[in-house]
Amino acid sequence: MRSKIIKKILDETPEETKIFVARYAELVVLINSILREKGYTQKMLADKLGKQPSEIHKWLSGDHNFTLRSLAKLEAELGETLLVVPKRASVNDFKQCGSTVTYKVTVNREEIVRRNTQQGWTQPAKIQLLANVG
Amino acid sequence: MNSFELKLWDDEGAKCTFYSVLQNGHSETETDKFFSRVDNPSHSFQEELQMLVQLLIDSIGNKYGAIDDFFTRNENLVFALPPRSRSKIFEVSLLGLNFPWRLYCYRISESIVVLFNGGLKESQRVQESPDLHFKFQEAQVFASKIEEALSEGMIVVAADGRTLTDYQGNPEIIC
Numbered sequence: 046m047r048s049k050i051i052k053k054i055l056d057e058t059p060e061e062t063k064i065f066v067a068r069y070a071e072l073v074v075l076i077n078s079i080l081r082e083k084g085y086t087q088k089m090l091a092d093k094l095g096k097q098p099s100e101i102h103k104w105l106s107g108d109h110n111f112t113l114r115s116l117a118k119l120e121a122e123l124g125e126t127l128l129v130v131p132k133r134a135s136v137n138d139f140k141q142c143g144s145t146v147t148y149k150v151t152v153n154r155e156e157i158v159r160r161n162t163q164q165g166w167t168q169p170a171k172i173q174l175l176a177n178v179g
Numbered sequence: 180m181n182s183f184e185l186k187l188w189d190d191e192g193a194k195c196t197f198y199s200v201l202q203n204g205h206s207e208t209e210t211d212k213f214f215s216r217v218d219n220p221s222h223s224f225q226e227e228l229q230m231l232v233q234l235l236i237d238s239i240g241n242k243y244g245a246i247d248d249f250f251t252r253n254e255n256l257v258f259a260l261p262p263r264s265r266s267k268i269f270e271v272s273l274l275g276l277n278f279p280w281r282l283y284c285y286r287i288s289e290s291i292v293v294l295f296n297g298g299l300k301e302s303q304r305v306q307e308s309p310d311l312h313f314k315f316q317e318a319q320v321f322a323s324k325i326e327e328a329l330s331e332g333m334i335v336v337a338a339d340g341r342t343l344t345d346y347q348g349n350p351e352i353i354c
Contacts (some may be wrong), residue, residue, distance in 0.1 A: 050214045051232060057220070063237070066230050070238035070249075073262070077198050078250045151240040 064065050072116075072127060093122050183321065184335070185343060185352040188294060192240025196341045200321050201340045208298040213282065213314075217299070226301065227278035231261055235282070235294075244289040256322035257283050257315070259297070260296055262294075280313060283318035290340050295321055324354045 080086075120127050181203040188199035188210055189336040199208035217228060239249055251263040259281045262304065282297035295318040298311040305315050334352055335344050345352050 046187060046189050048208075048211050048214075050211055050218060051189065051236065054214065054218055054229060054232045056238060057210075058233060062229050063233055064227060066233040066238060067242075069232065070243065074246070074248050076244060 075127060076119065079123050083123070085123075119169060169176070182353055183324075185293060185325070185354065187342075187350070189236065189240060191343070192236065194244035194290065195233070195240045196291050197240065198291065198343060199296060200293065209317075210282070210294040213296045213298070217280070223277060224280060227280055230278070231280050231282060234261055239292070245286050245292045246289055250286055254315075255319055256285060256326055257264060257295070257318045258286055259283050281305075281315075283315060285318075285322040287325075287329070288336065288340065289341070291336065291343060293321070293325060321354075328352075328354050 116128050183203060184201045185198045186201045186208050187196070188208060189197040195325070197210075199210040201208045205212075214228075214232070219225060222228070234249070239245055243249070250258045250263045252259045252261075257299070261278070261280070279300040280297065281300050283295040285293045285295070287293065296314045298308065298314050300311055301308045306312050325334065333346050334354070335346060335348075336342075337344050337348075343352055344350055
């Protein structure tokens, strides 16, 4: 069960606010877990991070990347990755087994036609099927 | 203070069940009263209120449970959400939820939390925010009664670890 007022507030909450809180919670839990694992106290870490007040002042004075910089600084001091940017699947992929390298190439024919048309290239009269060239 | 009932407030999350307090003769739980009173799209802290709800329902209720990381702001028996910012660590404080809403609660376990009322902290000290101070004192009384009932076995955590019953196994809990 869930109360009506909470449903209403959740429904009206912008997606970016939801993402912000989710990331905040993930980071707090992760940072606390690393601090416990490494036996760091808050003060020890604060002292380590407090060595460059000029840099902190710069962040405070409106650098829009301060959150990313803060994360980088924390990652450097903690020696742990806090933020992982997902890698998109590559168009070209290959697998290596022993000394043999096998390339797998996937060609999107419709995309080639679309791009060629957009850029004013001549559309080939006949499209060659090139998928999975080995 | 008259007797009150512990009412199931939200059990849709995978990690934590929330209860609230329904005072004798009242039609709304204390937590619904709080959110109904402060939910206002034109309020200057409306986004922060949405963050508080998101933290409560998603992060605590669904993902992590009522773990220590989120319960860092307490006085006597009562905790207040959102968690205290780690102000000593500048980089972490930047990530924190620093806003003046306070929602009081009593943590029975990582899987069960009783929510009370709350308000806007408009001054450095709770005692100087008249409305919040009253809610804070009220929360202390609720928490004290709940703790007493738990220690006397009048309220029992059910075998599933997610629900409360009275000493006879009934879901209707009067304190």
